[in-house]
Amino acid sequence: MSIESVNMQATPHRPQRRTTSGRVRLQTLLAIRWVAVAGQAGSLLFVEFVLGHELYLLPAILTVGALAVATLWPQIRRKSSARLTDRESALYFAFDMVQLSVLLGLTGGLHNPFSLLLLAPVTVSAAALSFRSTLGLTALAITCINALAFFHLPLPWPADSAFTLPPVFVLGLAIALALAAVFISIYVFKVAEESRRVADALMAAQSALDREQRISSVGALAAAAAHELGSPLGTISLIAKELTRDLAPDSPYRGDAELLLSQADRCRQILAEIAARPEESSKDHFHVLPAPLLIEVAAEPFLRPSVALRIEAVPDTGERQPPLLQRRPEIMHGLGNLLQNAIEFAKEEVRVAIAWNRAEISITISDDGSGFPPDLLARLGDPYVSASASPGKLPAKLAGRYGAGRGQAAAKAERKGDHMGLGIFIAQNLLERVGGHVQFGNNQYGGAEVRVVWPRGAVDGEAPGGQ
Template identity: 80%
Template sequence: MSEVFAPQKAADPAEADTPARLRPTRRPGRGRVRLRTLLAIRWVAVAGQAASLAIVDFVLGYPIPLLPAALAVAALAVATLVPQVRRKSNARLNDRDSALYFAFDMVQLSVLLFLTGGLHNPFSLLLLAPVTVSAAALSFRSTLGLTALAITCINTLGIFHYPLPWPDGSFDLPPVFVFGLTIALVLAVVFISVYVFKVAEESRRVADALMAVQSALDREQRISSVGALAAAAAHELGSPLGTISLIAKELTRDLPTDSPYRGDAELLLSQANRCRDILAEIAARPEQSSQGHFHVLAAPLLVEVAAEPFRRPSVALRIETRSEGGEQEPPIMPRRPEIMHGLGNLLQNAIEFAREEVQVLITWSRHELSITITDDGVGFPPDLLDRLGDPYVSATLGRGSKLGARQLAAATGRAPTARKGDHMGLGIFIAQNLLERSGGSVQFGNNEFGGAEVKVIWPRSALKPDVN
C-alpha cells in the first residue's frame, strides 16, 4: 500500500543550513598547547643539557667549549623562566606563539649541537622533536615553517660545526656518511611532519564533527524539553486558573452595576478566559508539547514529521509501506531526538537534490524495520560512495579543493541546493552517528535509475518505546 503526501511550503533556508550552523566554531586565539606543559618540557631539556655538559667535561674529561655551551643552556633557562613569571602557567598558547617557542627551542639546540660536533653528535636526533609536536598540535602553516627551519639547521650542522668531543680529538666521520645522515634526517623531518599532521588533522576533524553531532542531539533535546515544559505548565495551571475564573464570575455577578470594582472584576474574568484559551491552544498542538519526545508515532507519520521542515513545492514526497510477514499495520517508533534529527538530515539531503520526487519505502518484519530513502537526482558521486559517512568528505573534491554547496553540485552534476554558506559534509556524518546511536545501521548507494539511495535498518528490539 502507498500514500502520497503532496509537497507543501518550502523549507526555511535558515533551517536548511543545519550542518553549517552546527559546525563548531574554531577560535584562532585559543591554541592546543598549554604553557605549563611546554615550560615543564623545557626545564627537563635545561636539566638534561646541563647534566650532559657536566658529565662530558668533568667526568669523562672530553674537551668541549664549555663557556659558549653553558651560555646556550643558560639562554634556554632564561627563555623558560621569563614566560613562567610573566604569564599564567595554565594559559594556552595560540598558534603563532607556539611556533615561535618551538623555533627558539630548535635554534638553541642547533647552537648547542654546533658547539659539540654537529651531526656527529647522536643527540642531533632531538631536532625531530619540535617538528613532531608542531605537526600534532599546530596549523599547517606553522608546521611548514618549522619543517623548513629544521631542514636548514640540519644542512648547516652537516657542514659547519666544532669537532665532536673526543679524548684525543681524532674522531671524524667520512663525508659520505655525514651526507647520508643529513639526507636521512631531512627525509625523517619531512615524513614525520606530513604523516603526523595528516593523522592529527583527521583526529581533529572527527572530534569537531562529533562535537557537531552532540550539538545536534542537544538541540533536539532542548526543543523536546521546551515542549514538555509547555505541556506541563498548561496542565498545572489549569486548576488555579479555573479557580480564578470561578471567583471572578461570582464577583461580577454579585457586585452592583454602579460598583467601582465591577470593571476590575470583569477585566480579571476576561484575562482569565484569555489565559485559558492560550493553554487550550498549547494543549491542542501535540507536535509542540511533550508528545513530541515522550510519545510514539507510526513509522510513516514519523517520516512525514521529520521531513516537514525541508519540504519544497517542486518535490513530492511519496511514502510507501510494506510488510514482510507478521503484522500488517505499520510499526510504532519512538520519537527520539536521535531518530528525528538523523532521518531529518537524510530527508533534507534527498529533497534538496531531487528533481521531482523523493520515495520513502518502509518495510518491516518480526525482527527488523528498514526505511529506504530514494531520490530521482543523479545520485552520489561514485568516487565518494566508499567515503560517505566520514566527516567533511563532501567538502573535498578532486585535488583537495574545498567547495561550497553550489560548487559541489556543479562538479557532481546535482541540482543547486538552497543552503547558505559552505557545505562542510557534516549532514550525513551527523545523521549516521545519530541513527547508529539509536541502534540502527546506515547504508549508502545509488538506485538502478542513478538516484541516491540511503537505507536505515533497526532491529525491532532497538525501537521499543521509551519508559518514563
C-alpha cells in the same frame, strides 16, 4: 509555536572554522623545557666529568643557561595556566630549535646522535599548530640541519683517538633528517587535522542532539503547564466574574475586574489552543510510534507541495504489523536530516521503504533527484567533505540540514571553497549511536538512496532498553 518554527531553532548552525589559537598551554611547554634543561646539563656534565671527554664546557653551559633563562622569564611574568597563541607557540619552538642547534654545533653537529631531537619541535608543531607555523618550523629545521652538517666543533671523544664520519655519510644523514622533517610534518599534520575535524563534527552532532532534547522537553513542559494551569485559571475566572457582577457600574474597581476577567479568558484560550493539538502532542511525547508514523513525523517539517512523500511497508511474510520504533532524539534528528536532503533535492517524489523481519528493521530513503556524485560516494559520511572536489553538485547535495538552502549553500561553497557534509555526518553518527548502519548509494533511476538498518532489538519499541 509551530513545528516549522521549532525545527528552525533546532537546526544547528555550522560551526566556525577551527582556530589554532590557545591550543598549547604555557605550563606544559615550560615543564618540557625544564626537562630539556636538566637533560642537557646532565649530559654535558656526564661527558666531561664521568667519561672524561673534553668539550667546550663553558659555551655549552651558557647555551643551556640561555634556555633556562628563557624558561624562567615567562614562568615569572605570565600565569602558568595561560594558553599560547599559534604565533607565540611557533616562536617558542623556534627558539628551542635554535638553542638545540647551537648546543649540537658545540658538541659535534650531526656526528652527535642527539641531533635527532631537532625533529621534536616539528612534530609537536604539526600536531598542535597551524600549517603556516608548521611550514616555517620545518624550513627552520632543514636550515639548522644543513648548517650543522658543515659548521660544528669536533665530537667529544677520547684524546688518543678521533671519531670522524665520512663526508658522504654526513651529507646522507643531513638529507635523511631533512626529508624526515618534511615527511613527519606533513603526515602528523594531516592526521591531527583529520582528528580535529572529526572532533569538531562530533561536537556539532552532540549539540544538535542536545537541542533536539531541549525542544522535546519544552514541548512536554508546555503540555504539563496546559494541564496544571487549567484549574487555577478557572478559579480566577470565577472570582473575577463574581467581582464584576457585584461591583456597581460606576465603581472605580469595575474596570480592573473586567480587565482581570478578560486576561484570564485570554490565558484559557491559549491553553485551549495548546490542548487542541493532539497530533503534535502525540508526535512529540509518545515514546514509541509505528514505523510509518515515525517517518511522517520526522519528515513533516520539510515537506514541500511539489514533492510527494510515499511510504511503503515491505513486511516479512510472518511479520505483518509494522514495528514500533522508539521515538529517540537520535533517530528523529538523524532520519530528519536524511529526509530533508531527499525532499529538498527531489524533483517530484521521495520514496521511503520500510522493511522488517524477526532479525532487523531497515528504512530506505530514495528520491528522483540528481543523486550523489559517484566519485564521492565512498566519502559520504565524512565531516567537511571538500566542495572543491566536485563543483556544482556536491555542495548543494551535502549542505543538507546544515546548509542555508540549496542555492545559498552552493553559492557559498563556490565563493569560498567551503567544506560541507556536516549534516550527513551528524545523521550517520546519531543513527549509529542507536545501533544503526547507514549506507549511501544511487538508485536505478539516478537519484540518491540511503539505507538505514538496525538489529531488531536496538530500536524496536518492544525492547525499550535496547542498545
